Amino acid sequence: QSVLTQPPSVSGAPGQRVTISCTGSSSNIGAGYDVHWYQQLPGTAPKLLISDNRNRPSGVPDRFSGSKSGTSASLAITGLQAEDEADYYCQSYDSSLSGSLFGGGTKLTVL
């Protein structure tokens, strides 16, 4: 079964650094497909945060960074701010599904 696994929640104090992991398999991340990250603020549509493993779209602060290795990827957020409190999702293509796959989402709480 194709799945991208994320921790349900992470937390950190303002100014700290947090990371969110996204673990896949040989039919998605491990097959070389890129990973994309989205931020969803409460009551709003998702927003592309990191594309193609590590690229930040225009307007996304450089406090956000992405990386990928093997069958996993990570989103790192440095200098945590209250406005970063949101749900974060990873996404990749899956060859066995012939379509996209989202992780279950991670809720970030800024303490």
Add this chain to the structure above:
Amino acid sequence: EVQLLESGGGLVQPGGSLRLSCAASGFTFSSYAMNWVRQAPGKGLEWVSSINGDGDNTYSADSVKGRFTISRDNSKTTLYLQMNSLRAADTAVYYCAKEKKYSYGLENWGQGTLVTVSS
């Protein structure tokens, strides 16, 4: 500025049908693959379906295969999702999203339209 505006959501009985539309503007619509992604109340994102720029290749999640059909009218710059045999489990906010070129990343999203399947 890219704009994606979904419409067509509402309340429908189990077994019923609904057609969602997504009016696109601000980019060359026919040059981009488009997707539908849904989010059940309080749940995560679920990819539903995608279509290439020409409209001749479509893909759907197993959960909707045989019931939902994605299509597009490039002359009207509009994306559609025809939903048949609706179930309670299809209750969700449905988003249309534009793919990046040469990538499966979804760089622009609409505001979503709510579909509620209930008797």
